[in-house]
Amino acid sequence: MIIVTVCVGSSCHLKGSERIVERLQQLIKERKLEDEIVLSGSFCCGKCNRTGVTIRVDDDEFIGITPEGFDAFFEQNIMSRMQ
């Protein structure tokens, strides 16, 4: 089980966290990963960045993820953890 936490604080919200959450939900549905990935939200994680959104995958934190770059991020940092 992988826990993906998307920051929905005001800075990340402005940089597209809502779109990222929607896309993630879509990918989970399309690939039937409902039992593998838990999606959660968090308030500001104190890592506001000039571009992009802060996302935590289990205990690893990534900053600056844009909605445009999210599909690549998903493959590299989430799908790669699947057993």
Ligand code: FES
């Ligand atoms: S609002 Fe997301 S890290 Fe601050």
